[in-house]
Amino acid sequence: MTIAFVCIASVAIGQQTPAPAQTEVYTIIGATAHIGNGTVIDNAILIIEDGKISVCADATTTKIAQRGKIINAEGKHIYPGLIATNTTLGLVEVGQVRQTNDDDEIGDMIPHVRSIIAYNAESKVVESMRPNGVLMAQIRPLGGRISGTSSVVQLDAWNWEDAAVKADNGVYANWPLSMTRGRWWLGEDPGSKPNKNYPKDIDELRTFMNNAKAYSKGNSDVNLPFAAMKGVFDGSQRLFISANDERQIRDVIAFKNEMNIPHVVLVGGYQAYKVAAELKANNIPVILQRVQDLPAMDDHDYDLPYKLPKLLTDAGVLVALGYDGEYWQVRNLPFYAGQVTQFGMSDADALKLITENPAKILGLDASAGTLEVGKDATLFISEGNALDMRGNQLTRAFIQGRDISLETHQTKLWKRYAEKVEIKK
Structure with missing residues (x-):
């Protein structure tokens, strides 16, 4: 009984499990890409494979076949980590x-x-x-x-x-x-x-x-x-x-x-x-x-x-x-x-x-440091301007191509107490 309790407790207080190595290709389409070197692409297509950025281009002027898992980020923004x-x-x-x-x-x-x-x-x-x-x-x-x-x-x-x-x-x-x-x-x-x-x-x-x-x-x-x-x-x-x-x-x-x-x-x-x-x-x-x-x-x-x-x-x-x-x-x-x-x-x-x-x-x-071909796919997708608290709302994030969790002890507490307290207008 004691051993089981200790094991359960250790899982409850442990870290978020790190994401596994990338195994499938991701294609992100429709977002505004902030390259990190001063360049901004309004309608970007970005492909992640083997932990690297293999494509980062303007989808309006360049025709590139979409591959793997498609992430529709229309209206959102992509930034380097x-x-x-x-x-x-x-x-x-x-x-x-x-x-x-x-x-x-x-x-x-x-x-x-x-x-x-x-x-x-x-x-x-x-x-x-x-x-x-x-x-x-x-x-x-x-x-x-x-x-x-x-x-x-x-x-x-x-x-x-x-x-x-x-x-x-x-x-x-x-x-x-x-x-x-x-x-x-x-x-x-x-x-x-x-x-x-x-x-x-x-x-x-x-x-x-x-x-x-x-x-x-x-x-x-x-x-x-x-x-x-x-x-x-x-x-x-x-x-x-x-x-x-x-x-x-x-x-x-x-x-x-x-x-x-x-x-x-x-x-x-x-x-x-x-x-x-x-x-x-x-x-x-x-x-x-x-x-x-x-x-x-x-x-x-x-x-x-x-x-x-x-x-x-x-x-x-x-x-x-x-x-x-x-x-x-x-x-x-x-x-x-x-x-x-x-x-x-x-x-x-x-x-x-x-x-x-x-x-x-x-x-x-x-x-x-930048969203460029050949670099590590360490990046994130945000609802809006990541430099503004109102826009910095992440929907996905990748580290070296790994699709990482955005859950933390803070988000867990927020969800827990949001359910407890009924907000009356």
Whole structure:
């Protein structure tokens, strides 16, 4: 009796069963296809086979035979799966319950710590992303000066091995703060003041990087932190550096050149607009923090967070919308892109911020980010404009051609209580 009860309970609280591998061809017809690179096809035909997009064309001008299972999406919209960056999705379940937090390891210079092995594919937070079209995410560790490696996952998997799309694609680092605030609890002035240890903190990072660079050229002794940095120097991994104020960002640019690091990505970049030309010249893309935020300083424009993506895009900087190491807020990603459309950016360009651009920044653009032939069939069908809460109503979603479930614990509760409460007009 007890054994049976335990088995039933485990099924009841488990994850949504991941969809099986694609076995039949799907043909989607009649929808408006938002390719993700700025192109929009009003009457598209899209064919999915073997987990890939084999056809994506204008049905008005191109005659293509329909095959397999036909999905009539007339009046609806097709989008590439949205890609979230700079998140702790799957590493944290309940923020206030320490036992469910696995996003921060002990140590200061720990690039060998792998966030992917802590990823919880059965997280209820992860499954709540899919109904809004967020189908892929970059997960990262927090803490320390060098936090560890980030990985890219797809959000319908049994375990972290199945979820991994690109494991250990980058190393995350936190640039030293150029300004600090006083410790009010010790009676200090709580206002901002220059960090007197700023040069020393940079020197410590420089020393570690120089040692790691020397180690990467050949060493018989095993040093895990130094060994984990090899990909940063040979270009096989990105170095994601969190920095926000102008001085920090200028120093990051100088550090990239000093260390001869091929791929540096600026994360945060609140004052990146002040050095946009330098970022472009040094080929440094930017992953911004969430745009639905308040200005950091009293004298900043009230709408600076909203218009920052356009300021950088207009300057030629490759930009993606991200977070600040957050997790459950990630489901709002399409609406962050919708927010910037009210501050000068077109819908097509705003969509790039959460599809094509992050794919390029993460090194996934050969297989993800746009609805193009040969790429993974990771996409969704929406009733309306996916960047608008009123239109973001998904009817189908596919990850690598697999027809995934859009049910979550939230949708189950909604249906349960919708039946319980009779709404009287």
